[in-house]
Structures are given as C-alpha cells and as structure tokens.
Amino acid sequence: MAARIVVALACIVVIIRLSEAAMYKVGDSAGWTTIANVDYKLWASTKTFHIGDTVLFEYNPQFHNVMRVTHAMYRSCNNSNPISTFTTGNDSVTLTNHGHHFFFCGVPGHCQAGQKLDLNVINPTSSRPLSDPPISSDSSSPSSPPSTTTIPAAGVPGPSPSHAASLPNSAVAVVAALVSCLFANFAY
Known part of the structure; x- marks a missing residue:
C-alpha cells in the first residue's frame, strides 16, 4: 500500500x-527568419521562461538553421563549434535548467543581421504566475512533427516578464x- x-x-x-x-514559438507568427525584421531580443524580453518550457523554431531549412552556442560564440556570431545544430525547420527544444540559452542561425551573415536569441530561464526558486495569457496563434500548424531536443542552459542568470502558451x-x-x-x- x-x-x-x-x-x-x-x-x-x-x-x-x-x-x-509552456510552449513558445520563436518569433511568434514570423518564426525564425531574417526577412521579417524580428527583434528576437525584444521577443524574448516579453516572455518568462521556466524549466520544462519548450521553444519551437519554425523556419525554412533551405535558408536557415539553429545553432545552440556558448555566450562568447553568441556575442561574436562564431559558428565554428556549436554545442548543437538543428536543421529540420521545425525544431522543438525543451529547457531543462535555469540560466541563459544562446541560439543563432549559422548561415553566414544571419547572426550579424540579428537572427540570434538569448533565452533566460528563471531560477526554479522563483515563483511562476498562476496563469499566463495565451499567445496568439497564426492558426498554421507545422506539416511534420517537431524534432524535440532537451538541452541544458549556458549558465548565465537573469529574469524577464511573460506571455506563455498552453x-x-x-x-x-x-x-x-x-x-x-x-x-x-x-x-x-
């Protein structure tokens, strides 16, 4: 018993x-791109990321990819030795620990053009809001299931506000x- x-x-x-x-689509309806002039720093600053949340990178794999990198690589857009690389165009990443997670597009010139993302996962001792408003959906669904990867953070702390999905x-x-x-x- x-x-x-x-x-x-x-x-x-x-x-x-x-x-x-929560699940977050990176760049909301614009997705992961250089065409729409998405400010990914601003996008991330409007979210509060928690351990267990998932971020979805949707993009055209003929023109983009996603690289997880260290903070130093992120700052210099150095794609020579990424921690991991995603190339499906529908990549789902589950955040497993607090701190900063750094991503950028490894296609030459894209990181320098602003296709880079610093996600900050708050410390697990921080409180989570009772409910977060859902993000708007563009009603399009991916044609294939996302590839899912669980990754640890790069280890740089700091909080931000929230708009989470279901x-x-x-x-x-x-x-x-x-x-x-x-x-x-x-x-x-």
Whole structure:
C-alpha cells in the first residue's frame, strides 16, 4: 500500500510540473527568419521562461538553421563549434535548467543581421504566475512533427516578464496517462 501511495504522489508531482510547462514559438507568427525584421531580443524580453518550457523554431531549412552556442560564440556570431545544430525547420527544444540559452542561425551573415536569441530561464526558486495569457496563434500548424531536443542552459542568470502558451499536445497525452496511472494505483 505504501508503494502505491509513493507512485501516486510521484504521478501528481509530474502532472503539476507538466501543467506549468509552456510552449513558445520563436518569433511568434514570423518564426525564425531574417526577412521579417524580428527583434528576437525584444521577443524574448516579453516572455518568462521556466524549466520544462519548450521553444519551437519554425523556419525554412533551405535558408536557415539553429545553432545552440556558448555566450562568447553568441556575442561574436562564431559558428565554428556549436554545442548543437538543428536543421529540420521545425525544431522543438525543451529547457531543462535555469540560466541563459544562446541560439543563432549559422548561415553566414544571419547572426550579424540579428537572427540570434538569448533565452533566460528563471531560477526554479522563483515563483511562476498562476496563469499566463495565451499567445496568439497564426492558426498554421507545422506539416511534420517537431524534432524535440532537451538541452541544458549556458549558465548565465537573469529574469524577464511573460506571455506563455498552453500545454503542447504531447504533454496533454502524458498527463492523461499519468492520471490513468494514478487512478489505477488506487483501484486496488
């Protein structure tokens, strides 16, 4: 019986953590591009990123990519040795720890033109708002499922304000499975 209670409590913790996760489409309706003159620094400053949140980079892979880099590489737009490179055009990255995460497009000239992003994930001890307003959707959905990668931060702290999206469909499915798990453990 004690083991069932422990499993049930673990399920509840996971459900609570997943319910707090948000998904952000980088650049909102413009996506990850140089054409729309998106100010990615401004875009990121209007969000509050938390551990477990997901950022989605949508772009044309014939013209762009996404590189995760160190702070020094970010500052100088040095793409010689990225931490990781994404090339699908529909890349989903889950943020797993607090601090800054640095990204830019590795196509020559794109980082220098402003296609670079510094995401700051707040310290887990900071409080999360009870509810965040949903971001507007451009009602377009990706033609293929996003590739998902979980990455650690580059390790530079600092907070920012928020506008979060709702749970991704995959998280809803996981929550549903965990609820089933929870009720199954109490059925005996």
